[in-house]
Amino acid sequence: MVPADRAQRAQAFISAFSLEVSAKAMSALRAEASRVAPGTTISIPYLPSEDDTARLAAVRTARELGFEPMPHLSARRIGSREALERFIDRAVIDAGVERCLLIAGDLSTPAGPFADSTSIIESGVLQRAGIKVVGVGGHPQGHPVMAGADRWRVLERKCQRIEEQGMAPLIITQFAFDADIVLTWLNELRVRGIPHPVLVGIPGPASIARLVRYAAMCGVAASTSMLSRYGISIGRLLGTAGPDVFVNRLVDGLTEAHGLVSPHVFAFGGIAQWMDWAEHYCRGVET
Template structure:
């Protein structure tokens, strides 16, 4: 189906690997977003995470900032952290009204016991709240390196089921993957995804430049593979954990291996070392690439 409200360059293969990238932020990153904004391309999608301890008002204000700066907000919603149907409806309605949101990213969330009636993404989708409020695209998670609570077959079933439900409700599907250090799992997963007939646009999760210990801490929390061989390929020495690391080698390998057969693919940056630093890295990489 036609993909509405996504990036206008989805229809062609990337000329530069960072073309049409997206970013992630938290509500607390509003000052950093304003500092980095001049270096961010207009209409760049910016995801606003759903962190515990951040209020609805704070997340909506962050989304409004994204829109005010000429960028495209994509707020996250964490099913198991939403206390009621009314909270979900209010959040979606206000984010559309106050931030012009046209897309949202849905996850089940970490808590083992839901705070309200939503145990997973499907439970939120089936309310009909998103299309009723004018949302045209829904982001869902992809797991090239597996999911801690599901085996591979269950991951594919969940992805296909959500894609089908989103399509049935007249919205477009966008897949954003967990971040990784190695191009191989991303490429293998993309090939399996397309072989299953899933043609939705994919954003590959890339860690922005950060301190090595910070990267490893996030990797451990997210269940991302970080073996000695993988880290070496990425440019991190396991015997030398001081200093910083950027995704240069990872992005270079993806650029060398991605083909039109992998479908519409872009990069999604997780700014573990900060938004400003990540945007500076992207612009430096683009200049080098040109």
């Protein structure tokens, strides 16, 4: 039998998830809305194939369904300060948006005045529009262009700038396959005196081939040994994998010293499949 305190911690951790949902997947969110807790944060990625009209429709849908929309802003893809102001103002007015996630974006040359997420923070646009929480990226498994020392320096500076603007920082990590790497990163985060809440990226249940493909697309390390620690065997790419091993190790390793840490779900296999897994997992830890 699973100890009661451990079962309660596992259930509380999973129940506090936020969910990454693209604008085109809003119909799937609507179909599963009754199974998702009211007030759940719905993180809406900034995809090059979707425009601001689609993104605004998505934040309105998330709010109408009773969730907390968190649109992403891709700094280098924003063409002008005016475009940023229009989008943020509409998101706040139409959907009561209070939080957003900033990413630099993958363009080598910025389309407008914002070279990185710090430049958006320092513009004052978010603060004046009424944004209260600003998410920034964390990278436990590394960054494609920044070394470790630079990553920490940039993260610390972003959080400081957000607080100077009167807003609250939120750290959201890339998804990972090795819980021990995440725990080590969380330890260093807190040792460095960075106290802000963390959403840990977790890939939801999906085919193994899809998980490996998304890892390659997102620049996430996925070596054979790392995948095996997640519970994936490269010899069975036709199978399906869920985050059971990852979540169990993370729950067992988290302590009060880690502060507020919650799961941020990338539902690569679909929202319904994630909800099925989460409900089954929570039932399982009761026994």
